[in-house]
Amino acid sequence: MDASYIKPFIASIQNVFSTMLQLPVTVGTPRIKDRTGPAFDVSGLIGMSGDVTGSVVLSLPRDTAERVVSLFCGQELTLESPDFADAVGELVNMICGGAKAMFTGKKVSISCPSVVVGQGHTVARQTDVPCIQIPCTTDCGELVIEIAIQQSPAAAAAAGAGATA
Amino acid sequence: MKILLVDDSKTMRNIQKSVLTQLGHTDTQEACDGQDAMSKVGAYKPDLLLVDWNMPIMDGLTFVKTFRQTNKTTPIIMVTTEAEKSRVIEAIKAGVNNYVVKPFTPDLLSQRINETMAKVAAA
Numbered sequence: 001m002d003a004s005y006i007k008p009f010i011a012s013i014q015n016v017f018s019t020m021l022q023l024p025v026t027v028g029t030p031r032i033k034d035r036t037g038p039a040f041d042v043s044g045l046i047g048m049s050g051d052v053t054g055s056v057v058l059s060l061p062r063d064t065a066e067r068v069v070s071l072f073c074g075q076e077l078t079l080e081s082p083d084f085a086d087a088v089g090e091l092v093n094m095i096c097g098g099a100k101a102m103f104t105g106k107k108v109s110i111s112c113p114s115v116v117v118g119q120g121h122t123v124a125r126q127t128d129v130p131c132i133q134i135p136c137t138t139d140c141g142e143l144v145i146e147i148a149i150q151q152s153p154a155a156a157a158a159a160g161a162g163a164t165a
Numbered sequence: 166m167k168i169l170l171v172d173d174s175k176t177m178r179n180i181q182k183s184v185l186t187q188l189g190h191t192d193t194q195e196a197c198d199g200q201d202a203m204s205k206v207g208a209y210k211p212d213l214l215l216v217d218w219n220m221p222i223m224d225g226l227t228f229v230k231t232f233r234q235t236n237k238t239t240p241i242i243m244v245t246t247e248a249e250k251s252r253v254i255e256a257i258k259a260g261v262n263n264y265v266v267k268p269f270t271p272d273l274l275s276q277r278i279n280e281t282m283a284k285v286a287a288a
Contacts, residue, residue: 015268016268019268019269019270020180020268072176073176073179073180074179074180074183083175083176083179086174086175086176087174087176089174090174090176090177093174093219093246093267094246094267094268096246097245097246097247097248097267098246098248098267098268101247101248101249101266107251110219110246112173112219112220112221
């Protein structure tokens, strides 16, 4: 995966959390995720299409998710609250939207978010796209962004044709 | 002032409602997508619309274009994660009056609402 895709997600999660939650995020060292590794208890997923394709997952342990969502919504919300998943979806929506705006010269669309709630779940992805984990820590606890995206074949071909023209 | 909030995220509609309440605007209605909004604008007759872009069933841009076919004047503020210049231009061409990129502070949303309504009053 192109390393230039990582910085936008780092910048975006810091921007979203500081703007909407007033919560600083400390970003750790990105690493390649073991394909079989589970996510945390709560995952917000977004698909990307266009010049860049793949998926992005925001994953949090239960306690962290409840604290983060409560901060975001301005009220105490638990995993069982009907609006809990919606809040997680909106967070990953804003993180991906902010990141894709920093993909220079790329036209990218993002899907509506999906949210999975359940201990020990795994998120299956395309096997030919490496998944990069960006571990983060906050005063609410730890969380992770998992990015499995690549330039689409059509965009790569267009870029190649442009380079040789 | 009557304000229609159009966003598939209830969390985001609640955040916007909270900002509007702080500004003294308590008469609001909500729609969860463009189609839902189209079904409500006729009866509710909002004075302002806050519209998300990426929504299921009917997205915000399609809603704006459809709405503008019969209503050229009611101000619309797009509140969205779509931050690219090309998207902003697309929205303005469709008939949007102002644009707020998520994430936003309450102050920024307040500022955009006030400047939009001031322009409408001056026109």
